[in-house]
Amino acid sequence: MRKFLIYTSSFLKDSFGVLALGSFLLALLSGVFLVVPYDVDSPYESVRNMMLVNGYAVFFRNLHYWSGQLFLIFTVIHTWDYLYRTEKIPEKRGVWFRLVVSLAVTVLVMLTGFLLKGDADSLQARRIMDSLMKTIPAGGNFLSRFLLGKEGSFQLIYIHHIATATIFLLIVMFEHARTVWVNTRSFIRLTILLVIFSLVFRAPLHDNLNPVVKGPWYLIGLQEILHLMKNPAWSLVIILILFVVLYFIPYLKGSRQINTRRFLLLSFYLYGIFTLTGYFFRGKNWQWIWPWETGYRTAVYFPFQADIPAFRIDSALLSSLENSARQESCIACHAGMSGFSPSHDPGATGCFICHRGDPFSLNKNRAHRNMILIPGNITDATLSCGTAECHPEIPSRVEMSLMNTASGMVSVNRFVFGESASPSVHSDIRDIRHSPADAHLRNLCAACHLSNEKTQAGPINQLSRGGGCNACHLNYSPEALAELQQRRSGQAADTTLPQVHPSLSVNITSDHCFGCHSRSGRISTSYSGWHETLLKPEEIPQTGNYQMMDDQRVYRYIQEDVHHTAGMECIDCHTSYEIMGDGNVYLHKEEQVKITCRDCHFTEPPDAIPLDQVDRETRKIIELRNMNEPGRKYMLGKESGEIILNATLKNGQWMLEGKKSGTWHPLNPPARICVEGSSHSNLHCSACHTGWTPRCLGCHNSYDPSSPGYDHLRNTETRGTWAEWVGLHLAGPPTLGVKEGKENNEKTIIPATPGMILTIDRSSYTGKNEPVLFRRLFAPMEAHTTSSEGRSCRSCHLDPVALGYGEGNLEYRVEGNTGRWIFTPKYAPHQNDGLPEDAWTAFPGNAIPPFSTREWFRPFSREEQQSVLLVGACLECHDEDSGVMNESLISFRKVLDERSRSCILPAGSF
Amino acid sequence: MISRRNVLRKMKWIILAFLGYAGYKTSLRTMSTEKATQYRITGHLAEGVSFYGPVILQKNGRHIRFFSSSCTHLGCQITEESNRKLVCPCHGSEFTTDGKILKGPAGKPLRELTFSYHREKDEYIVHLSS
Structure with a gap:
């Protein structure tokens, strides 16, 4: 340490005391140049304006700042150096006392300078100083009032900075050094050094948007220490003790002095560690963040930046700035852009609030450094859309929402692959690793989550996946799209400034949802009536209603949802809290979605x-x-x-009212059959009103190590990929299953779809000798194919698909006085479990678990099948609208008790 | 011998005490204009948590509470809600949205402020010193 100090001192050709004095004089001199541009009534605005349009003031502010910092550094080193000169008798006690006090005043002059910026850092630092001083039992309030003055006013701080503290330091320096002049050569060397530094490095100014606040660099360590102190008044005691120790060091003898100096040196090193910690590893909300973590560059606020002052400013740029309501450098070049929604008009918000970069620099490269070209991605949402001034409460909700975690997708996939004992665990797509299940997700599914970054300009379309806030809120006008296409095609020069900006608004169409929600459950395509086929584009038949989507998949029209027919968009039902999350962690989508059919289709008026x-x-x-x-x-x-x-x-x-269309839709009450009697009270609306569901059968999954693939989580190409070999894509009225509630043995009948009837060849990925996994799992399904007409009685009570047996012929055969059900399946028994390919449960019988992608969902039990088919037997003779069947809705038991002798019920259990 | 220097040396503490007392009294006289004691909010109050400079509003239906936004640790202003928590940006203290401590270093809950409502002006007056 000492060698380093001697080397530094000899490099600057003078003692640290002289260098400290020289730095102080330079700070004084440069400070004079700031008197005019700095405005104590609007400190932040005046400093910001200096940085935008006054390169000379910037230079002198830099010089003032850096000479001040050097003054502090040299003063500390000089003091330390002084303590080492044990052979020399120190100054008179009074002088030495004043010198120790002057160290505190040095910190004061530095701190007042820091406060005078008036930025977010300064305002919080001022509050901390105020609170700290007020913890002093006697005179704390007075001290705070004396040093800081009136709340919101910088006058007294300014006076202390330029007068009180400065004059005190000058007097003490003169008393100590007997001069206030410095060796000319040393002063020139120091000036050259500081001038160069000031031409390259800018004095800090917080942009007032970054949520991270930091004290001055020499107090960042104290900021960390205060974080550990429940009673911060102790920090003042510690500081006081350090000053007392410092005062007495010269008067200690022998080992006492050496040990005390060692103690101080150790404290200094420790403080240095705290300082580095606070500077490099603290992100928003005091979170610890490592440099290699995603988003580190944007999460940690670095006050020190390189920037050359702009001494010459183009008059056009100056004019743009003067005419703008927002004072930031971006406006100088980008004024006049159009296309914004009113809420995001840069006249009100500026550019920096979304795009970051450097709002104080007119240097093009500097202004664009660390710019967020496409704001709204989840990794930087807290620095763009989610800043305190805009939508601060939303990023943390989206962070936890299923749209971002894809928890259900990950958990179910692991469950299906045998890597998790239950699908009811919380997972996060961003945490998946490289197990067979996770690799399967990476290759096939992991693109669909909001953290998947949008990296290219352009509208959200059918091929879009993820994109953070843009996924829903980005819209391109025809003009914006035309400009983008010109740029892409090379018609517009790289130097041409963009004129039309895409808009960000609540104008969210169902097209925004399409990219992800046309996959897996395919609710986007189903909602508009389209069912995915296995046809290739060239195989599209001449007859029939087919269309090809942008990803070359061919769809056949079945029947659109009644709400789609009415012109309703996804957001007409789904709320912002469902889509962006409500701050709770959910495992599966049905937990995050709150809106139900009965919210709008009621019998008693709502509140x-x-x-x-x-x-x-x-x-x-x-x-x-x-x-x-x-x-x-x-x-x-x-x-x-x-x-x-x-x-x-x-x-x-x-x-x-349609949010986009403005069309009014009456909220019709449910039909009489839906609410009358108790026979169907445990049926969910969707059990009857789901028009159809997509049904995929016989999928085989294996890994091909030689085929080129893609890791959708990392967005990189891979060697080897999981592939699905699809069997059949069917569409039809859904199978029904039982949702078991947690309380009171509650049961609800809801639609199901054969989500996972498949085989998985794990060994193709692991290389180990593992048997091929077979799964027969159905998933609960809100198919989004609502029809206004409910299913007929026969379509449930006599339909083998609805009952879970799969397609085939279900026949009620009466022989003499007995009846029995006979089922002939359409598909052959599967080699793994002997059930028909599309079945969920055996005819007749109980299914063997696991049978669903949810723990609370199952097919009808044998007894439930019996009950359903008992009604089915009645329907063999009685018309659906007959009096008997209508009466059965009120009390089926009564109808059974009063049946005629000619009624033949199924014998036994079937 | 009575010299000017000797007199000053002997009386230095008296002089310092006098100057200190005079300074103290001088600053006291300006106290009344130093600090705002009320914060006024006009018009609609949003549901949930809202930030109004020195004041944090928590509104749940008709149930309205105001808290000081000053962290009870060292007075930093809390400016945003994150994950249903109020986190002090300076030293990391965490509070629930109704001011209770979740995590130190702060040792006290956020100070709840009294307020009055003026129907004619549709104005809430929050008493900062309460």
């Missing part, structure tokens, strides 16, 4: 609330959609209790 009782986010959406006419109330879902902001009582009728 509604006025605008002032609506939460902030919903209110903002209401206002953006102009749904806030006076007196309007907002319906609470009858079943979920969620605010359905586009539903209200209009002219005595409960209506739902």
Whole structure:
């Protein structure tokens, strides 16, 4: 350490004391140049304006800052150096006392300089100083008032900085050194060094958007220490003790002095570690972040930046800045862009708030450094869309939402692959590794999550996956698209500034959802009535209703959802809390989705609330959609209790307004058959009203180590890939299953789809001798193919698919006085379990677990099948609309008791 | 011998005490203009947690509470909610949205502030010193 100090000192050709004095004089001199551009009434704005348009002021501010920092550093080294000169009798006690006090005043002059920036760092530092001083039992309040002055005013701080502390230091220096002049050569060397430094490195200024705040570099260590102290007043005691120790060191003898110096040196090293920790590893919300973690560069705030002051500024740029409501350098070049939604107009928000970069620099490269070209990706959402001024509460919700974690997808896949004992565990797609199941996801599914970054400009289309906030909120106007295409085709020069910006708004169409939701459960395509086939584009038949999507898949039209027919978009039902998450962690999608059919289709009127009782986010959406006419109330879902902001009582009728279309839709009550009697009380609406579900059968999964593949999580090409060999893609009315509730033995009948009737060749991936896995798992399904007409009685009670047997002929055969059911399956028995390829359960019988992708979902038990088919037997003779069948809805038991002798019920259990 | 230097040396503590006392009294006289004691919010209050400079609003239906946004550890202003927590940006103290401590270094919950409502002006007056 000492050798290093001697070397540094000899390099600058003078003692550290002289160098400290020289730095102080330079700080004084450069400070004079700041007197005019700095405005104590609006400190932050004046410093920011200096940085934007006044290169000379920037230079002197840099010089002022860096000479101040050097003054502090040289003063500390000089003091340390002084303590080592044990052979020399120190100054008189009074002088030495004042010198020790001057060290505290040195920190004060530095700190007041830090506060005078008036930025986010400074304001928080001022609050901390105020609180710390007030912990001093006697005189703390006075000290705070004396040093900081009135709340919000910088006048007293300014006075202390330029006068009180400075004059005190000058007097003490003069008393100590007997001069305030420095050796000319040393001063020139120091000046050259600092001038060069000031031309390259900028004095810090917080952008007031980054959520991380840091104290001055020499107090970052103290910031870390204070984090560990429940009672921060102790920090003042420790600081006081250090000063007392410092004062007495020269008067200690022998080993006492050496040990005390060692103690101070050790404290210094320890403090250095705290400083480095705070500077490099603290992110937003005081979170620890390692440099190799994703998003480190944007999560950690680095106050020190390189930037050459702009001494000459183009008059056009200056004019742009002067005419702009936002004072940031981006506007100088990019003023006049159009295409923004009103909420995101740079006239109100600026560019920096979304795109970052450097708002204080007019140097093109510098201004664009660390710029977020495509804001809204999850990794940097807290620095763009989610800043405190914009949507701070949303990124943390999205972070936990299923759209981001894909928890169900990961957990079910691992369960199917035999890597998890249960599908009911929480997982996160971003944490998957390289097991067979996880590699399968990487190759086939991992693109569909919001953290998948959007890296290219362009609209969200059928091929889009993920994209953070843009996934839903980005829209390109025809003009913006035309400009983008010009740029892509090379028609526009690289130097041409973009003129039309895509817009960010709540104008969310079902097309935004299509990319991901047309896969797996395929609700996007099903909603619009299209069913995926296995046809290749060249095989599209001449007759029939077919279309090819952008990914070359061929779809056949079946029947669209009744809500789609009415022109409703996804967001007409689904709320922002369902889509972006509500802050809770969910395992599966049915937990995060709150809206139910009965929210809108009710018999008893729901509650509604006025605008002032609506939460902030919903209110903002209401206002953006102009749904806030006076007196309007907002319906609470009858079943979920969620605010359905586009539903209200209009002219005595409960209506739902299309968020995009503005079309009003009456909220019709359920049909009589849905609510009458108790026979169907445990049927979910979707059990009857699901028009059809896609049904995939006989899929085989194996890994091909030689084929080129793609890791959708990392977005890199791979050697080797999992592949699915698909069997059949069918469509038809769904199978029904039983959802078992957690309480009161509650059971609800809901649709199911054969999501996982497949085989998996794990050995093809692991290389080990493993048997091929076979799974017969059905998944609960909200198919989004709602039909206004419910299923007929016969379509459930006499349908082998609905009952879980699979396609085939279900016949009720009466022989004499007995009847029995006979089922002839369409598909041959599967070699693994002997059931027909498309079956969920045996005819007749109980299924063998595992039989579902959810622990609470199962096929009908043997007894339940018997009950369903008992009604089916009645339907063999009685018409659906007959009096008997209508009466059975009220009390089936009564109908059975009063049946005629000619009624022949199934014998035994079947 | 009574010299000017000797007199000053002997009386230095008296002089310092006098200057200190005078300074103290001088600064006291300005106290009334130093600190805002009220914060006024006009118009609609949003549901959930909202930040108004020195004040944090928590509104749950008709149940309204105001808290000081000053962290009870060292007075830093808390400016945003994250994961249903209020995190102090300076030293990492964490509070629930109704001000209770989740994690130190802060040792006290956020200070709840009293307020009054003026119906004619549709204005909430939050008493910062309460």
